[in-house]
Amino acid sequence: KDAFELEIEPHSGQPEGVVSAMAFMRDALAGRISRIDGAVIVEGEGAPALAAARTAARLGSPRVLIAAAWPRDRMAGDAETIGKAIFEGVEIADSTMVAGVARKGRALAVRLVPCEAAPAGGGRVVPVPAGPARTLAASMLVRAGLREPDWESLAALSDAALAPTGALAVDPGTSCVGMPGVLAAGEVAPGARSGVAAVASGLAAGRAAAAPGR
DSSP states (O other), X not given: OOOOOOOOOTTTTOOTTEEEHHHHHHHHHTTSOXXXXXXXXXXXXXXXXXXXXXXXXXXXXXXXXXXXXXXXXXXXXXXXXXXXXXXXXXXXXXXXEEEEEEEETTEEEEEEEXXXXXXXXXXXXXXXXXXXXXXXXXXXXXXXXXXXXXXXXXHTOTTSOBOTTXXXXXXXXXXXXXXXXXXXXXXXXXXXXXXXXXXXXXXXHHXXXXXXXX
């Protein structure tokens, strides 16, 4: 059987200077970005955001700020990596979310708002705005936010059961969700709340789909 890799760029249509963490790191590693002279704002938390922020600082950006929606003690990155980022000059604005971005001449105007956790059903919480916005100028906005499935659409799948967390109830042996021919993996599956776990879940679903007799 043929195998295909699909690379998804979720931030197309954004103003010039807004890129995903994947695209930013790819260009930096390939040498297509060799120096950054302006400020960089990184949206998100966890390994992708921290890696992008540290890379931007090493490329010369005079100010690198991570806008992390969760408080510092709930950020997905480990304490050691967060400490190294701060040592390298990265600022962390925790409990802060990006509310908008627009191109203003040669710079980006990025609107940041304080946020807090609010219940969203199924035992989940989501960040919501909780204060007045401020606008910062930046040469680049790197989006590295944690991915969230469309939970409302998942709940509308009448033939697919949901786990208590809101994720799809997936058979661990077959990756099936109770609908004929439909398998699930990644962030929509229970327990896959990190990149490593999501990839492992996808591999398991792929093996199940390719198994003889399916």
